[in-house]
Amino acid sequence: MTRRVRTAASLDPRSQSILRAVIEEYVDTATPVGSAALVERYRLGVSSATVRNILADLESAGLLTHPHTSAGRIPTDAGYRYFVEAIADTSLLPPVEQLMIRHQFGQVQHASEQWFRLAATTLAAANRTAGLATPAKPRAAHVRRVDLVTISERLASLIIVFREGAIRQVLVTLSEPVEQEELTRAAVILDGLMAGRTATDADRALARIDGDGAIGTLVRRVGERVIAAIREYDAMVIEEVFSDGLLHVMEAPEFERSEKLRRVFAALENRAYLGQLLDRVAGVGSVQVFIGAENAPAEMRDVSLVLAPYGEPGRAVGVVGVLGPTRMGYAQAIGTVRFVSALMSELVQHIDA
């Protein structure tokens, strides 16, 4: 899997601008673009014959292809890659769009743990692609709160709130009936023991607890469940991927006959690849683009992903991004993804201070 194709020779400016024109036109129309269309729609200052020569050069450089002899050119994955690395202007998002996005986030300030969903929705709408987002997940989660609530005589609900905002609820069956009062006492002890701690720390603290007496046993027993839950949470590669706007991708003409798309969706449902991808993105720390066949699974070879991590590198990180056909507006996508990821980082920090 070659993720970064370093094009040996960098292109002269005119070739670049023609490559850019081909890509822009193709992204727009989804049909192969010919030399005539280019000179007509872009002020290139040369004739179609010249353009043809350059197109042929770009093709032999591997940046464009022919679906067949008498059709126009379409970009290859390498062409998109070159565009993304050397040509595309991914500078800042226009302030208008920035404001719109900020505004949307302002609307829902109270529902913190839903921010990542909003990010997906926003990205989907802004790019007319699918938007993806995961909640910010710490490498080693810290407990903020432990609580125990009776449900029935021998059944209690154990609630664990993590500093990073996630909540886990676990059912605990009790060997004998326990009053809510006693549960509360146990919860207070556990809470004092574990608040601010990671799984390992909490485990150590629990080990020092006196396991004798009714309350001691209860604390021990439930404490182990808490630690198991933290460990389970830590081990999760990826907590949840929220996606929105899959419809946009379905609408792309290249996916009209849905076979390819079905495979993509199937690959998305199977979280393994996505998890691995997101992990890698989280590790790197800036916007990353995965174009078509650069994606390992064959099913993904017709789509591209633009992903960026958010959060604080050392602590909790999540990923936001978009998924669309390889024929996608990379400049715009990169711009919005970068902006949304920065915005999310800001929000997370604000909460987590």
Place this chain on the structure above:
Amino acid sequence: MTRRVRTAASLDPRSQSILRAVIEEYVDTATPVGSAALVERYRLGVSSATVRNILADLESAGLLTHPHTSAGRIPTDAGYRYFVEAIADTSLLPPVEQLMIRHQFGQVQHASEQWFRLAATTLAAANRTAGLATPAKPRAAHVRRVDLVTISERLASLIIVFREGAIRQVLVTLSEPVEQEELTRAAVILDGLMAGRTATDADRALARIDGDGAIGTLVRRVGERVIAAIREYDAMVIEEVFSDGLLHVMEAPEFERSEKLRRVFAALENRAYLGQLLDRVAGVGSVQVFIGAENAPAEMRDVSLVLAPYGEPGRAVGVVGVLGPTRMGYAQAIGTVRFVSALMSELVQHIDA
């Protein structure tokens, strides 16, 4: 919208079995079925000519159609309806399948609030259709637990656990810094005040609280947020629809050219219709089938829904079901939906006792 077409004359047994054969065959093959195919594949004991006569009768009764003159018959929505009401054997699910489903539910006993998701997944897999499920939502939710956790100096997280299992987290900004200790005291008061209560009751209780002093103001202020959150939760028509297996629907040959399907998906994303539908199902209390054009929105006219409520009628109810092409295995679908809904009711009761 006619939901229940009472066919004037009930059919004679032979016509019924031929209608059943047509439907079974069509569900299986997705191609119009002709008289010859029927006599060949089903022991009908009559010639193809006789079958043709009966098919013509069924057609004039509105239960079958012709895509065109020289094609076989396909069932109409009314045909499916008649099949569902009068012919289909929706008796109990084979014990093997029951066991399989039960087993799947047994696996995840600890993650109670995720049951409804599992229901959707199970239904999707069992029927090769999309599975839908909502969490059980009470008409008037009861609070089980209220908790307050500091996040930063002037920011606290208010956690509300409902008796029915749902959890809400709300950020509360404080006018001045408050220690966790004080927050805990406030939380204890609020918890005592509101546990077991509905929004209205809690409101009444809060009104009797002494609003003076630092702690009083805090309790008042947060209490109002709690009540607002309960009210908001109560007002929600439908908390969330979890769906799984949409891929199965995409795979159906009638949706290969995806235009129709795209509309269906779009209609699903817009929750209004689904919410209304689910509300109605929750009100009725048994498996309900909505076939093709019986669905009000035009986008839904190519799909059918088989839905059933679960939970306790007076208290919390949710809905489970499947969505598939009108050409779907109704008998099987009804069987599994009924079974899963019963199972879910059992589980909810067990928890909620």
Place this chain on the structure above:
DNA sequence: GTTAGCACTCTCGGTCATCGAGTGCTAATC
């Protein structure tokens, strides 16, 4: 190096003939 001109290629869309599945009708049969 650029451009005009042109022959060539290949897809797309339309037309046409053929094929065959399946019907509806009629007349014969049980």
Place this chain on the structure above:
DNA sequence: GATTAGCACTCGATGACCGAGAGTGCTAAC
């Protein structure tokens, strides 16, 4: 009177064929 065999007929699906058009690559002129 119900059932069936037989048959003409209908109509979509399939594939061959053809012309138009888009776009190329090449060559020769500028």
